[in-house]
Amino acid sequence: MPNYFVRKLKLNRTEQLDSLARAAGELYSRTLVSFWRTVRKKRVWLSGYTMERWHTSPSLHAHSSDAITQCFYSSLKSWRVRRKTDPNSKPPKRRRWYFKVTWKSTAIKLKDGKLRLSNGKDNQPLIIEWHWQKPKIVELGWNRASQCYEIRACYATEPVKNSLIKEVKIAATDLGEIHPMVIADGVNTDIFNGRYLRSVRRYQNKLKAQLSKLIDKKKKGSKQRKRLIKSKQKQLAKINNQIKDIEHKLTSRAVSMLKLRGIQTLVIGDVRNIRDGLNYGKKVNQKLHQWNFGSIREKLEYKCAKVGIKTVLISEEYTSQECLNCRQRNKPKNRNYRCSCSFEFHRDGVGANNIRAKYLGEVPVVGLMARPSGIRWQPHIQCNLTDNCLLGNPLDSIDGE
Numbered sequence: 001m002p003n004y005f006v007r008k009l010k011l012n013r014t015e016q017l018d019s020l021a022r023a024a025g026e027l028y029s030r031t032l033v034s035f036w037r038t039v040r041k042k043r044v045w046l047s048g049y050t051m052e053r054w055h056t057s058p059s060l061h062a063h064s065s066d067a068i069t070q071c072f073y074s075s076l077k078s079w080r081v082r083r084k085t086d087p088n089s090k091p092p093k094r095r096r097w098y099f100k101v102t103w104k105s106t107a108i109k110l111k112d113g114k115l116r117l118s119n120g121k122d123n124q125p126l127i128i129e130w131h132w133q134k135p136k137i138v139e140l141g142w143n144r145a146s147q148c149y150e151i152r153a154c155y156a157t158e159p160v161k162n163s164l165i166k167e168v169k170i171a172a173t174d175l176g177e178i179h180p181m182v183i184a185d186g187v188n189t190d191i192f193n194g195r196y197l198r199s200v201r202r203y204q205n206k207l208k209a210q211l212s213k214l215i216d217k218k219k220k221g222s223k224q225r226k227r228l229i230k231s232k233q234k235q236l237a238k239i240n241n242q243i244k245d246i247e248h249k250l251t252s253r254a255v256s257m258l259k260l261r262g263i264q265t266l267v268i269g270d271v272r273n274i275r276d277g278l279n280y281g282k283k284v285n286q287k288l289h290q291w292n293f294g295s296i297r298e299k300l301e302y303k304c305a306k307v308g309i310k311t312v313l314i315s316e317e318y319t320s321q322e323c324l325n326c327r328q329r330n331k332p333k334n335r336n337y338r339c340s341c342s343f344e345f346h347r348d349g350v351g352a353n354n355i356r357a358k359y360l361g362e363v364p365v366v367g368l369m370a371r372p373s374g375i376r377w378q379p380h381i382q383c384n385l386t387d388n389c390l391l392g393n394p395l396d397s398i399d400g401e
């Protein structure tokens with residue numbers, strides 16, 4: 001008996017997965033009913049081979065259909081063995097609405113980081129983002145604990161680290177108003193503290209208002225007014241430079257952290273639709289417009305490109321609301337995200353982890369995730385790269401407020 005190695009991957013429920021599981025359930029039930037009907041009427045036990053010829057499903061690959069018949073026969077066989085010692089044991093007679101789908105190696109293809117599971121000539125294949133070697137057998141089943149589908153990919157032996165099929169490390173970032181960046185790589189969640197950046201912006205607003213008030217008091221065209229306008233521009237430019245400096249240091253720090261961890265792709269949650277056509281009221285609008293995700297995004301993009309990290313933009317719709325564990329949508333009320341399934345996490349960490357999951361098309365494995373760590377701003381932040389970047393350093397003050 002060879003050693004088996006199984007790689008599991010959770011998948012969100014989709015119409016395609018539902019219809020595959022239903023087709024499998026239908027075929028299983030059909031096989032089961034025909035088998036027992038023949039036993040009852042003709043007193044004959046049909047062989048598995050005959051059954052495979054007799055019943056197939058038009059929505060599944062021929063070998064996937066065979067696998068379902070084989071499943072029925074193996075449970076029949078195990079009942080016959082069990083029966084010898086336990087007279088009360090029951091044969092498989094229950095029909096199934098849904099059943100697991102199995103793809104054998106003939107139906108599995110791996111190309112360009114995508115696993116293509118064939119469902120027969122006339123049907124859409126199932127395509128899954130795949131960063132590992134090609135498996136021998138793939139199974140699609142229902143994960144009852146997480147209430148989602150699960151892919152189980154079986155390898156004959158533990159997949160060898162192949163230099164050609166390197167595991168692609170992917171991180172995602174959520175650019176936010178309170179925390180300028182939250183980065184998640186599947187295990188670590190790093191929250192960049194934005195308190196200092198916000199205080200500088202607050203000061204900029206205050207100064208702008210004060211100076212405008214002074215200017216308004218002067219007569220139009222007067223020398224004093226002109227002098228004040230010049231001074232206003234100079235003072236604001238200085239603060240703008242300070243803000244730029246902070247953003248540069250934050251993004252440099254983030255990119256060197258990613259590089260150190262061997263991240264190859266950074267997924268950036270795209271918030272651009274937030275600004276368009278939405279009115280949140282004067283105060284929130286001011287905050288949103290100053291929330292310089294555009295400039296932080298640009299800096300991240302070109303700095304990543306410089307060190308060879310690919311960046312991808314995806315929409316961040318609903319990513320801050322969906323529970324990482326059970327996919328239920330909740331509106332977080334404070335800095336902590338809490339779900340009825342007892343899952344709890346830092347609110348902004350949920351967003352980044354969901355963006356990553358959305359890009360990968362999988363449900364995150366909550367059990368793998370470490371507590372989020374905070375990165376506080378300080379003038380020498382970009383050169384202060386220690387082991388913390390690899391291990392994650394849970395600081396007490398992650399929260400901005």
Ligand SMILES: [Zn+2]
Nearest residue numbers: 323326339341
């Ligand atoms: Zn939940």
